Amino acid sequence: MSELKIQHLITLTELLSKGAKHNFISITTSSLGKNIHKSQQAASKHLLELEEGGLIQRMMSGRKISVKLTKKGYDQIADMYNLIKNSLESSPSEIEIGGILVSGMGEGAYYMSLKGYTKQFKTKIGYVPFPGTLNIKIEKKEHIESLRQVNNMPGKQIDGFSDGKRTYGWVRCYSCTLNGKIPCNLIFLERTHHDLSVAELISEFDIRKKTGLKNGDRITITIPVS
């Protein structure tokens, strides 16, 4: 992880951005200090230390200083660059939420079968869900937080409607997979907007039947993230 003192990285980067890779650049310690948000004295010391460490080549020219990175100095920056780059790239772009299968309120099945919803499901998520939702009890605080995060992401919105007697709220869908393989949709309902300790899943088929999952089984939901 580099025996490079980290504060010097900023200084090196500043010099590099001024073009100090191949040519000597002429600077003053106070301008450098200003740019790295340190005092003139600190900048002067950094330069001295960088030279001592063989990271820069430093010459006095008149009252100013001429500096150029050495190969070692350049390599240090390149190393740090690659370290961050790898961290950024190896970062998986999925949210994982674990929970326990519980029995849902039977009413879900009824609502989801209403014509006002099914027409939209067909066009927006590509299928009419099997009647009935899969309820997942989320136990870990951090998974509830993750669910909150999903809730703040834009999803596929199924609009609410009214049949004259009453109104039915919107449903927001997030494509996801159950236990890494079963495709389904995580849904948020307008009416239960507040409760994030239970996640509801819908799927084209009867998941309980297809997978043999029973209440009390631990499951994992994986939601892809942009």
Add this chain to the structure above:
Amino acid sequence: MSELKIQHLITLTELLSKGAKHNFISITTSSLGKNIHKSQQAASKHLLELEEGGLIQRMMSGRKISVKLTKKGYDQIADMYNLIKNSLESSPSEIEIGGILVSGMGEGAYYMSLKGYTKQFKTKIGYVPFPGTLNIKIEKKEHIESLRQVNNMPGKQIDGFSDGKRTYGWVRCYSCTLNGKIPCNLIFLERTHHDLSVAELISEFDIRKKTGLKNGDRITITIPVS
């Protein structure tokens, strides 16, 4: 340049590489400490400070800690990444050397016209140089250093030869431009290997005639770098 304390960047990067961008990851302060080459106490403090700065979201789960980067935390890393990236990329890949045109030793003209050299010039740099070299007096210490750097780079080697009476040393050529436009070659001669306060240029044409440059004029040589 970020009000982010730099030492925390390492911690953030470590968390990110463990996948803390989208999901809470479960860690102990001592394992984190080990990874960032700091003590358990330092790791604990860093986490506390990162949370305070709004860079991570932190939850106790049992005896361990669950951590996730916030948008702000992620942005900080991305910012630093882009900063370094820009520095690395905006870095011009040329060496610039300034100097003053002086009269060369007339002998240069003679040597460069020898068959043993001209044949090689034709094949290696594409032309037979105008007889006579252009001598540039380098005044700034840092430009002499730059010249030394060029001298350490691999160039196009014109081999020495012998005509039976005496031997002629090698010549090394570096394609460059004079004052940003005139194409020419910077040459190093075996016999003057040591003196880097004068640079010698050769060109296909008579530069003095073509440009009207006279002794005492300030000129700039630009040498492209891999």
Add this chain to the structure above:
DNA sequence: ATTACTAAAACTCGAGTAC
């Protein structure tokens, strides 16, 4: 105007330790 020294203030770290 510069650089860079000294001394003191401000930080950061880790050992010891409480919980």
Add this chain to the structure above:
DNA sequence: TGTACTCGAGTTTTAGTAA
């Protein structure tokens, strides 16, 4: 085991200042 406090030692930064 865990986290995270206090406190002393070491390090870094800055103010003041010499050259």
